[in-house]
Ligand SMILES: Nc1ncnc2c1ncn2[C@@H]1O[C@H](COP(=O)(O)OP(=O)(O)OP(=O)(O)O)[C@@H](O)[C@H]1O
């Protein structure tokens with residue numbers, strides 16, 4: 001069995017419109033990949049299609065998670081198998097507290113006969129919130145309702161830290177964060193870094209990559225990867241822009 | 249009226265007979281009456297009065313046990329089965345000494361008739377259910393009499409529970425609440441069933457709040473789905489009085505509830521809340537009236553339904569600001585979450601403004617579950633059914649929080665969860 005998230009020639013449409021075109025990328029466990037590219041090229045489309053959003057139709061190709069066909073599963077099954085997506089625009093859910101939400105997500109992962117300890121749960125939740133410098137009062141607040149942009153992103157990272165996925169797709173988790181928050185959130189991601197974790201970090205800013213140092217950087221244009229390289233590719237992008245890259 | 253009556257039994261019987269006459273003369277509800285617009289045809293029928301016999305002792309014991317599980321340590325509780333007294337845990341002596349009365353209505357009629365008589369059956373119901381109210385008053389009206397004398401603030405929950413039990417029984421739960429000047433009380437009236445049998449529940453609630461009186465009043469309807477329910481509530485608020493009214497509709501096949509609030513004294517304030525979850529074959533029909541008769545009064549209605557597959561909700565509300573009611577603030581909002589294509593919600597908000605210095609707004613929204621929200625929850629590993637239930641509970645929680653009736657939150661969430669378990673499964 002391959003410990004990787006393997007995307008092979010994936011084509012995805014929204015309605016009749018093709019967005020991803022034969023997109024290929026393999027993320028091995030232990031690796032962090034950064035994905036950059038101009039607005040509207042299909043970065044979020046990739047993440048949502050992998051997570052199983054019903055509006056995105058896969059018209060060709062494959063996605064395998066540790067050798068298993070990811071695309072055959074429902075969104076909740078993919079999540080329970082270890083796929084996490086931090087949303088570019090987290091949804092506001094009125095009347096559902098953060099604590100109850102994460103708890104429901106964890107309980108949905110329990111195997112037959114397994115117990116859930118509320119005491120341990122809160123201990124862990126509070127520890128992770130402390131690490132993310134989130135006020136404990138947040139646990140009782142309705143999920144993302146009235147949160148600032150940065151608070152929403154922190155809350156996404158909190159969920160990821162609690163759910164401990166095998167693979168994470170972080171869609172512009174850095175946008176809306178102030179400089180301190182950026183560092184704190186990056187530390188959160190780095191804490192998961194290790195041989196059992198792979199991530200795709202979608203971002204527009206090279207600054208995030210100073211904190212979450214990627215193993216690979218990919219540039220996307222018009223639905224596919226047009227250039228791949230190491231961390232220095234992000235710096236190059238910063239200097240020359242996407243047009244410079246396309247010409248190179 | 250109360251002085252010089254030497255046979256109260258006869259006096260109350262005379263009152264009942266007058267109501268019977270009024271019923272016989274009353275124009276029966278008909279579907280052309282706008283107040284019955286969108287109502288289920290079955291809601292218009294007035295059945296034969298068939299009071300149930302006194303239940304067996306085991307039944308009464310069972311009722312007592314079930315009732316004891318509803319709320320944590322109510323200050324006092326009265327329990328009925330088919331309109332017959334099953335249990336009565338009276339108010340602690342401390343409150344009795346202060347002159348508070350919380351009694352079964354029949355007992356109050358015997359023990360303190362002069363207090364009951366002037367106000368019993370004095371409420372006016374204008375929302376269409378009047379013939380039912382007459383029928384109720386002419387029948388076996390039984391329930392609670394609450395009287396809080398001047399200056400007394402009760403600090404616990406008063407609970408009245410009615411159970412249906414016998415086949416095809418007709419029940420007439422009644423509540424008469426008199427709060428005098430500068431008083432405070434919390435009353436919860438619950439309707440439940442002990443057995444899955446058809447029944448007809450015809451309820452009247454009368455609320456009179458004196459100057460600066462404050463009442464938290466809630467109604468929890470969790471009847472068996474074979475039961476039909478017709479309810480009328482009228483509240484009159486004096487100067488500076490505050491009413492918080494909170495209705496929950498979960499059970500019954502058909503539940504029509506009329507809520508009439510008259511803000512009669514200056515600065516009176518009413519907050520009206522409701523949550524309902526009609527599922528397959530259930531229709532919850534709400535008619536409301538926010539009458540502003542005096543200056544600087546305020547009312548705020550916030551009703552939400554989570555309508556499941558083949559369920560139906562009807563809301564018709566009216567804000568009526570009389571010319572004298574300058575400085576009124578009146579709001580009305582009805583929001584329905586449609587959980588299925590076969591869920592149906594009808595909303596008829598209404599506004600009539602006779603004064604010029606007012607702040608008023610009303611609105612209604614019907615919306616299906618947001619697929620993006622659903623996807624968000626599912627991406628976290630929460631199964632589709634559970635995600636839908638969470639979104640529905642969250643939608644209704646906003647109302648429960650706004651009522652600020654903390655003591656009801658846990659019992660309601662439990663009932664709600666039970667209901668959703670039964671309804672969302674196997675769809
Ligand atoms: N639900 C949708 N319906 C219609 N078009 C959509 C939908 N979602 C995305 N698109 C379109 O698909 C294209 C790719 O969008 P996507 O969100 O994947 O871009 P992106 O690379 O994430 O951009 P950004 O950097 O701005 O976040 C865009 O042209 C967008 O307008």
Ligand SMILES: [Mg+2]
Nearest residue numbers: 043044045088
């Ligand atoms: Mg995007």
